[in-house]
Each structure stands twice: as C-alpha cells, then as structure tokens.
Amino acid sequence: MTMPIATVKRESGDDRKVAIALAARALIVEKGLEGLRTRDIAERVGINIATLHYHVPSKEALIELVTENMITEFRAQSINRPRAHLSPNEQLEHEFADFQEMYDEKSDVLAVMSELIERARRDEIIRATILPVLAKWRSIVANLFALGVADGSFRPDLDPEPAAQMLIGAMVSFSRGPDPTPENFERLCAELRRAVRNPFASRN
Amino acid sequence: MTMPIATVKRESGDDRKVAIALAARALIVEKGLEGLRTRDIAERVGINIATLHYHVPSKEALIELVTENMITEFRAQSINRPRAHLSPNEQLEHEFADFQEMYDEKSDVLAVMSELIERARRDEIIRATILPVLAKWRSIVANLFALGVADGSFRPDLDPEPAAQMLIGAMVSFSRGPDPTPENFERLCAELRRAVRNPFASRN
Amino acid sequence: MTMPIATVKRESGDDRKVAIALAARALIVEKGLEGLRTRDIAERVGINIATLHYHVPSKEALIELVTENMITEFRAQSINRPRAHLSPNEQLEHEFADFQEMYDEKSDVLAVMSELIERARRDEIIRATILPVLAKWRSIVANLFALGVADGSFRPDLDPEPAAQMLIGAMVSFSRGPDPTPENFERLCAELRRAVRNPFASRN
C-alpha cells in the first residue's frame, strides 16, 4: 500500500519534483496536511529523506510545490477554458460538468484544495497562490451570469457576484458534504438552474 | 498575547474544563487544530501541563471537549430556536440574522467549526458529534423551504433539500471567503431571497 | 477485576496499611515492582491517592511495608516452626512440604519475594530486611543436614552449608522455572532425598 513505486534510480530533477508532489498529495488525502510527514513522502517516492531535501529544501517549499501542482491541475480542470463563443446557459452547464468531472476523476484535488484553503488562512504564501485562482473562478462565473442577465437567459434581478458565490459555495459544500452522490449532484444542479433562470423567458 | 488569565489557585473541575475549552478554542483560531499544543493551552489557562492532563486526560479527549463546547454554542446560536409560529419568509430572515449574529459576535465559532469539519473527515468521534448537528441545520432549512413552497411564499418548483444545501453552502463559503463584510453579506442574502421567492406571488 | 473492594469508609490506620500492603502485593504479582503505581494501589484499596500518602508517606515506605508484610508471611509459612523434636529426615520432609504449601497456597509470596530479592541488590533497606530471613532459612536447613550427618541419616561426607544452598536453590529455581507442576516437584524432592541420604544407612 505504501510501497515505493519508483524503479528508476536517477530521474531528472523535474520528474522527481512531480513525483514528490503527487506522493505528497496522496498523503494529504490520507492523513491531512497536519499528518503530512516528509519521511512518508520520501518513502512513497522511493528515495531517502536527504534526497527529498535536496530536491525540495524545506517543508514550506514542499507545500508550495504541492499548492502549485494542485492549482495547475485545478485550473486545467475547471477554468481557463475559453468559452466566449458559448451561450450563458451552455457555459453554466459546462461549469456543472467541469465540477462533476473534477469530483469524479480527481476527487483528491477537491480534498487537497479544501485542506489548502483552510491552511491559507494562516499561511501567507499559500494564500497568495490560492486566493487569486478562486477569485478567477468566481469572476468567470459572475461573468457568465452577467451575460445571461443581459441576454435574458437569467433572472433580470440576478446579481452576478453573489450569485457566483452562491453557486460555487453550493457545489463545493456539496462535494465536501455527507452524501455527494451523482444523483444528489444532479438534484443540486437542477435547483441551481431554477434559482437563476429567467422565469419569464421562453425555455431553451 | 499568551498571558495567563487565571489568578485563582484552585477551581472546581467544571470551571477549569470550561476555561480549558475556551483557551483551546482561541488557540485553534490562532494556529489551527494542527498547531494546537497542550502546553500552550495550559499556559493560557495559567495552569501546569500536568494539571491540564488531570482535567482532560488526553489530547483526543481535549478535542472532544472543544467539539462539544463548540456544538453547544453553535446550537444555541443557530438552530434549536422554535419558530413554528413564524411565516416561512420570517423564518428565512431569522436564518440570515442568526448567521450574521454568529459571524459578528462569535466569529471564532465559525473558524473552529471549519477546522473541526475538516478534521471530522479523519476522526470518527468528531464526525459523530458534528455531522448530526449540521444535518439538523440542513433539515430545519429544508423544512422552512417546504412550508414556503406549500403556502406559495417560495417558488413552486423549489426542491427543499438541495435548496437548503445551496443556502447553507452559500453562507458558509461566504463567511470563510475573502471579503466577508456586512454589505457583502446583505448582497448575498438579497440574492438568496430572490433565488427562492415565488416570482408570481404578491410581494409581502 | 480492578474494582475497589473496600466498603467501609473509615478504617483504623493499621487495617488500612494491611489493605494497602495486600493490594500492592497483588499488583506486584501482576505487573512487577517496576510496574507498581501508587495510583493503582489506591484505586484497588478504594481510596484517594492523597489518602494513600497519608498512611504511607512515600513509595519507598510503601515498598518497605510490602517487604515486611511479605517477610512476616514467609516466616510464618516456611521457617520459625519449632521442629527440634523431629528426626532430620522428618524435618527434611517438612521443608519439602512447607515449600510446596507455600507454592500451592501462596504462590504470590514466591513471586513477590523474587521481585524483592532482585531489587534488594540495589536497595539497602530491602536488603537489610530480606537477607537475614534468607540466611535464617539457609541456617535452618544447614542445621538439619548437620544433625542428619551426625545421626547417620545423611551422607557422612555431606557439607551442610553448600548442601542447604543446593536444596534451597533447587526448590526456588524450580518454582520460578518453566514447568512447576506438583509431579515435577515430587520428582525434584525425590532426587534431593537421594542426593543427601546415606547410601550405607538402613532405609527408614
């Protein structure tokens, strides 16, 4: 279960760093950030602790590495996908689909993100990395809401920014909640759709 | 900052336990659950570490004590207030008001709750204490939504359970978010009101 | 199993001391001298630790109390029984019988004695209490051997003191050994009898 995977003796520095980040992520999922031990990471990567410190000089740097690694993946999964050409309703559906995809295929991303956000409250460096990404996410959703209000897809009285907060908060708290089944997610999405749609618009 | 408060030499066991729980809560807010040290708690209460262990035999028991202490307060603040006699809209306003009150006056309750929920994922005992309370909260909100749908205050197509999840998720993620000012909270509440109200109802 | 037995609230100081000594002995058998905790003793007696310290001011004094309590019983069981009127062979049989009786009925006496003897090596006070008793035992056995040599019951070339050491060492090491069944004890006694008897004497 915690057997070293590495079979190669020497890897390029970058490969090693990625391996370290992935091992750290897996361990954070298992034991939380507070239970993360450099020795466990080294063991899982299949290297000596001193070697780990050669590649990543301190635990602080290690957590930064993990944060960046996470954020890269989070960005690729959930935002930064150009959708300007899609209708607001289609963009909303993409948000739902992206989140579900992340939840299904990269559920550890959400778990680790959750830990990092909690720690960001006390860690300036993590905060500086994570908050902008979350802000970006909120602004993308707020934008699509603004567009949908303008073209009549969504409620005319919808306030894009708090609505974005509401949508993201609902999805995130769902995924960290007690019963995050696909069926329940679909029920939540349906409710969110109804919460923002224009009741007087012709159905699309 | 870490000055001992207690000046009394001898206190009854229960008083000491409360003092310990409060000191622990304050320290969790400052340094997180992972940064919580028994020595720091003892110092803040103004007692010897051995005395701390006399009252609370282990760190595990300490965290349970904090959890129960928190939950008691959380319950008193946010739920368990009989409101059956109020209209659904009034009950909803009370939910908003309660949350804001907790956020204003007991902001540490939210911070510590957040830490505990994160830890609950890996700690059976904390989970057993916290999850039922959160479930109760969700069911109370879902109930008021169901009532409001029945009496026409809220959207006829509103699905009470995901709507409750949405409302709670929105408020919680707001309070843990980057800019939790009263103005922003009011903006969020306004959006939530519009998201659930019956667009065809006569305004109350 | 570790339930307090005491039902009386107040006992005379001496009764309490006896109860404490007995509880301590039982705990030494279970966990060894090194595992003996004053709290455990107090719990078993059914009193508070502070009360224990009222009666027995220190752990050192406690061990002395146990030692004296043990020695009293050991003396009563195994030596100090006037047998001058018996023949050497009868006295020898009494030694065997006494030891078996102690082993059968007071097996904890042997276990605790063994612990105390080990500790006596580093504890002047215990040494001063225990060694004279053991010396007395050896001298009693040596005496009966000397008598038996004189009257022709035992080997004429038997050297009483080392023979006493041999007999006592054999019985004690048997009782602390791997398979101390009554049958094996009988086999050992038989061998000891043959080892000391006069091969040229008429059988009695």
Next chain:
Amino acid sequence: MTMPIATVKRESGDDRKVAIALAARALIVEKGLEGLRTRDIAERVGINIATLHYHVPSKEALIELVTENMITEFRAQSINRPRAHLSPNEQLEHEFADFQEMYDEKSDVLAVMSELIERARRDEIIRATILPVLAKWRSIVANLFALGVADGSFRPDLDPEPAAQMLIGAMVSFSRGPDPTPENFERLCAELRRAVRNPFASRN
C-alpha cells in the same frame, strides 16, 4: 562515571548497535531494567537521543537487542561447546569451570540475565528468546548426567532432569547469593560432585 566514551562522530550502524547494547547492559547492572533510561544510554554512548532512536526504534526493541546480545554471549560462554568426546565426569567439571569463568569474567552477564529472566515472566518476546536457551542448558546437563548414569560414573538412581535442575539452580542461586566467593563456589561444587557420584564406583 557517566562520561561519554565515544569520540568518533560517525560509525556504521552495526558498530553503534553493539555500543548501544553494551552501554545498556552496563546501565542495567547499575540500575536494573526498571531504572534503564534511553537518555542515559545515549549519553553513555555519546550520541543524541534521536540518534539512539534512529538505530533502535523503541525501548522494547532496545531490550530485545540487549537480550539477543546477552544470549549470544551466554551461549558462547556456557553452552554450545562440543564435548561429546569427554567423559561425563570431565563434562561435569567443564560445567563448573564454565560457570565460574562466566561469573569471574562476565559477572554482568549473570546480573543482566537475572533481570531478563524476571522480566520474561511479563514479556512474551524476551521469554521467547531466553527460555529456549535455558532449556538447552538444562538438557545439556541432563544429558551428561544420563551418560554418567549409564557408564557408572554417577549414582544409578540419579534422575537426570531434576538433577540438572538441582545443579543449575544451585549454581545460579549461589552466584546471586550473599557470599559468592571462589572458595564458596568450590565448596558448592564439591558438594554437588558428592551428590551425584556413584558411591560404589571406583574413584577416577
């Protein structure tokens, strides 16, 4: 008295382990198993406590290490020496000589063995290591007695197993007794010889 001996900064793991075992043995002789402290061992070896734990992960493992180290020496000293070619009487003399040699040159072996045997009663692992060695010793002595009975060197009615128990018990209890001088040991050996020899055999 507790001066660090080691002056070398870095040693191979095996050398360190041996140094640790030896330091632990010396400390057990001084203060007993119950008074053995990891800090004292580290100090005597001249290393940090953390370094001690690097080589020997727990106190339990440390005691196992000491046990194995002791047993190795005990075996080398006292048993496992092929003597099939010697006469039973010669073998018996070798037993006496081996024990005296151990007592003279490695008196700490006997002291530590005594502590370990006492602890073996409550420690499965130590028991599993020590008891077989003692059993082996008994069986070797029983064997030489059986041979001596067969060839007429020893009493025809000598029962080898209890006789072995008697001989070993006598020697061990002598060595742990109050006056273990060489002269007394010789007296004991003489008595043991007389106790087992064949009174009707021609002297060899």
Next chain:
DNA sequence: CATGAATGAGTATTCATTCAT
C-alpha cells in the same frame, strides 16, 4: 544526485508527591 547517520527542539503523557479544604 544520493544516502546513512546525526541532531535540536519539541510533544504528549506519566508519576510521586503536596496542599488547601
């Protein structure tokens, strides 16, 4: 790059003992 050995500063917990009531 890699590693075995080493370490300083902690970390929760234990225990005999004391004190005020």
Next chain:
DNA sequence: AATGAATGAATACTCATTCAT
C-alpha cells in the same frame, strides 16, 4: 482521615533538517 486539585521533573518518542561521504 480523607480528598480534589495541583505540580515539578521526567520519559519515550518525533520530526524537519543537516552533514560527511
């Protein structure tokens, strides 16, 4: 006599980090 509360000094063990090779 008895006790709940308190404590100083220890105790085994941990962890990120460093260093010589």
